[in-house]
Amino acid sequence: MKAFTHLDGLVVPLDRPNVDTDAIIPKQFLKSIRRSGFGPNLFDEWRYLDHGEPGMDNSKRPLNPDFVLNQPRFKGAQILLARENFGCGSSREHAPWALEDYGIRAIIAPSFADIFYNNCFKNGLLPIRLEAGIVDRLFGETASVEGYRLVVDLENQTVGLPSGGKIPFEVDAFRKKCLIEGLDDIGLTLIHKDEIRAYEAKRKLEAPWLFDGRNL
């Protein structure tokens, strides 16, 4: 996994609540058996004027000029500013894959849906929860200041403002460590394989029906 330590990035605002993972990456693109290549179809139904299907040449499709990602001033944005309950709905990890593939590395919102929040950390993407009032202020500043950038410092858990002010944020110690070091969860878990075996041995005695009940 790509490590995340520090990010000085352009901010793109997506001003609507309850953005669901169906909107982030529509279902027709979930038929892919790969993990990459979802970026051009991020927010597909909002971003293009036509209907997208897998296999289309996205560079030839008509863009929706009103959609924020298509506005020249937000080109190359790495920080997505969003409203509450971002990433609700389906558990599809294709949503963080699409965001990451597009170039987004951090998302700031007042709240995230649980599964999406969790999926971000597995893909080098940092979701940052800030108070709704602060997020509202950031929306205002992003709208009024062309080229508005923020500096995310994961080690110190702060979002740095252009004015020099710093806003602190919370993140689990374990998730932070994995993200900073770009660690593979599975490798970490397998360090404890003897403990998993010991747990299984104990449970087989307590509740044998949990282990292939058909054969009991």
Added chain:
Amino acid sequence: MKAKNLYDKLWESHVVRKEEDGTTLLYIDRHLVHEVTSPQAFEGLRLAGRKPWRVDSVLAVADHNVPTLGREGGIQDPVSRLQVETLDANCSDFGIEEFRMDDARQGIVHVVGPEQGATLPGMTVVCGDSHTSTHGAFAALAFGIGTSEVEHVLATQCLLSKKSKSMLIRVEGELGMGVTAKDVALYIIGTIGTAGGTGHAIEFAGSAIRSLSMEGRMTLCNMAIEAGARAGMVAVDEKTIDYFRGRPFAPKGEFWDAACRDWNTLKSDEGAHFDATVEIDAKDIRPQVTWGTSPEMVVPVSGAVPDPSACADPVKRQGMEKALQYMGLTANQKIAEIPVDKVFIGSCTNSRIEDLRAAAKVAKGRHVAKSVKLAMVVPGSGLVKRQAEQEGLDKIFLEAGFEWREPGCSMCLAMNDDRLSPGERCASTSNRNFEGRQGPGGRTHLVSPALAAAAAVAGRFVDPEELS
């Protein structure tokens, strides 16, 4: 001893180890797998040279991409076909049991798991699908995971997770005439909001919940995720235990007796603590219809579309305005005056035998309105389909002008050929009314099976009790 709630008990019995910050290695008893969220996980295993930790814990079934018509001809869409074939190949390579498309037991993963007894009380159940919360109906700790976690569970039989907060939603009293589990679920989401349960595991309790059948409890827990909660659950009672008697994967003989003793402890202790409690009076719940593009945008069938200008919160107001525009509705429009183009009865929310019986009861002796282009019934599994046919429900539907299809996720998310065209309006028994969910530009209204059947007959939303 400290009183524990059901979630505490389920969580604690699966802790393998716990880090200082609370991050826990949680043991997973049952891993359900489908074709959409698993290919990259299997690929990850291969790339790392890993094997599944316990293949007997995994059960796989293709459901999202499968056609509901002309199945004998195979899957026509080459991209969908490749995804299903990839699941078939992965399961045979790794020795995982799979119900393939031609197997009578094939169906929607969340219908198949309980039906087979592959989901049991007291288990931790995961699947790369947010509606895994369904299985909590059986006092299991069940939640959806992403593909990286699918790979993690395959490789280690565990998940890295942190305990959520607990929420008790108590619904007391008797449910009114025609009020179903779906209406209870939608009413709860309308009350607490789609983020109301975020960060929580919900236990549904109270006399109205106990009165629900196991099918009804599954419908309710299925939609816990629509209230923001990864997991929803209901305590064990006699209905829970009776449900598993004789199921293929359920224990037998002396193991059955031992299991029953264990299962009977799967309820919250008297006086157990919950981080949040919501009290609901069953008599306040009427048959529900969603009007917008989020499941919390819901009103009774007798009500009207709300007026955004009456909403004080500017972010919420803007969301409501966008939803009305997308849905092609106006403020204060009566729900009963909204015409429907298509009707979908199916999905992991409402495709079990009880749901089909409820819809058939309304459809019997009536006919789908001329203005309705398509009314389709998609059973949740091959076994549900067979049971319905033994009861003659297929004939009732066919005579009434409904289509009777093969099992799968179908038009709940329209990954196969079943979908809405732009602007079409659908009465749907599924779980999400998001923009484009049932097809680009499609407009979804979430309802119970009885209401969906009534909408098919009347060509508009109507309380089934009011049908002549």
